[in-house]
Amino acid sequence: MRTITKVGYVKLVTDGLFLTGCFFLSMQLSGRGILESDIIILIVLLSGWYFSTKISNLYDEFRTETFVGELLLILQNVVIQVFIAGQLFFLLNQSNFARTFVLYYASSILIALIVKNYVTKKALLHYRQGGGNTRYVMFVGYNKITDDLISRIENNPHYGMKVLGVISNEENSSDFSYLKELEKFHNNNDNVTIDDIIVTSDLLNKDMLQGLYKCCESKGVRLKFVPNYSNYYLNRVQFQLFGNYPLITLRSEPLQQAHWLFLKRAFDIAFSSLVFLLIFSWLFPIIAILIKLNSKGPVFFKQDRWGENGKKFKCYKFRSMVVDSQDVKKSGAFNQATQNDPRITKIGAFLRKTSLDEFPQFINVLKGEMSVVGPRPHAHEHNLRTKDLIDKYMIRHWVKPGITGWAQVNGYRGETKTNEAMQKRIDFDIHYIETWTFWSDLKIILMTVYNMAKGEENAY
Structure with missing residues (x-):
């Protein structure tokens, strides 16, 4: 989170005036009218705008930000305004006006700020082309x-x-x-x-x-x-102060910032709770019965895997193999699941193909051991064998592992037959860690649902 520039503060104040106008206009259009208590709602909304735009750096880099870049940042902050407004109306027991107000409020803000930014950009461009403000x-x-x-x-x-x-x-x-x-x-x-x-x-x-x-x-x-830093990726270099000294980090880590960690954890809890309530509550008994009917043994399979900072935890899955399956070959190598693997049961093949075997990992998410999205956790023995063979392998453990991840939705899931394939997976994991946003998590979840529906070649 960086300091807002002087020009940024001018933009912030003028945008605040536009938000205020849109607020009172939307109150009138919604049929509710304007009440004395509305000043409190407005203050909360303006405060929310200030903090969300400061976090998203909407008013930073005014000269070098493109119109499209500003538009995307405005859209993100309007979504946050919609969320705050909805919660306020719910708390004030005025939900009957919430939908209409939010519709008018969000639409008017978007139109007003987009037009204002476009006109401002064009005016400044014309002025600067004439030699002004250069x-x-x-x-x-x-x-x-x-x-x-x-x-x-x-x-x-x-x-x-x-x-x-x-x-x-x-x-x-x-x-x-x-x-x-x-x-x-x-x-x-x-x-x-x-x-x-x-x-x-x-x-x-x-x-x-x-x-x-x-x-x-x-x-x-x-x-x-x-x-x-010609040997490094300049767009990933991160600067911060350590006391009075500038500190340079060669890899950016958005999830080292407390507010993003809080947001990701809150989303993990909310999303996992919905999965348990709407899906797992009725699907679990069905899958459990099918597993028991198909083969002897427990419903769940628990395996030691590495989590954040390499800490081991018990990862839960629906059992998809026969009970006496071995994770380690006689040679000492990790025994990955392969296509037509004889250890996989009939119901297990279906669970793996549809990724339903991963559903119990929402338990790990609620326990705080995993996240909904992140690098997939590998088995303990797999990590021991791979960490010295694959470049930058341990960096993937800087964040919590996920049920799904950027590598998986890009085709790097399941068995990795070569070191080159594993390196590709690690490269995708590191890219996720360095470029994480809340919106990227939502995108990965949607891509995962789509891949589950169409089926995946490496899901076995």
Whole structure:
């Protein structure tokens, strides 16, 4: 969660005024009318908007955010407004007006903010193309990062930025040639307006950096740095303060933030409770009877698997194999389920094909050992064999394992016959961890339901 800029606060205030107008308009259109107590409802809604937009960074990166990007962020925050409004009407025992009000409120907010943002973007673009509100930028160092940033600025005039040149001793193919040597910049007294200097070079020594810093301070120029991690994914680098020191993490982890952990856990409990109430309550007895009729042994199969931070837990499944099945081969390797595996019972084959054998894992979710969505947990023996063979394997244990996951809905479920196939699964798991959003969880759940309905080739 980052600090809102000054321009961001202007947008926040104006959006708040639009929300207020839409609120009172919707009250009138819903037939309820306006009451004195409505000021409390409005304050709660505006407070909810402030905190949800701060978390989603709606008012951050004003210059570099696209119209479509802002539109998606607005949509997310409107959904939260709808949820808050619905709960407020329920608590106030005014649910008879809730549907009509929410319909008018959500529609009017979306229309008002979309039109306002579109007009604002167009007006600023026209103004900046005429030279207004422009920030003049210079780069120190020439490399791929410099090229990428210059291209981004040139291809997005709504940023309101203009590149003056590149300060670099290195040969470059750029059209910019303003003062090749850093020393010449220090001694240059030309009347050139420079707002920002962005350092992309990793070749500057301590003395050069100190000299550049003093020069920028004396000229009133803002000095900024882009860390050059050419061997890493720049969009995954995360910055935070550790005391007074900047701390750089090379992998982003959204689920390390308390508010997202709380949201994910609340969703896990709510979703699992609904599954138990609406599906498991009547489906469990049927599956239990079929398992008992088909073969001797318990209804549930419990297996040691690795959870968050590698902690072992008992994972529940409906038993789909005969009782004396062995998880470990004589060679010591983990005995994965294979196609036409003789250990699988007839009812077990059906349960595996439809993924119904995984349903008891909602018990693990309610116990806090698993999540609805996350990297699939592997058996203890499987982890011991694989962790030293597959690159970045242990990273998948940074979060709770899931009943379904990003790798599974992309075809990497069930048996992994080669190390290459396992590496693909791990790559998908890591991508999920680094790019997690609440909406991605909903997408994975919908994809899982669709795959269950059509059947999956690797489900055996």
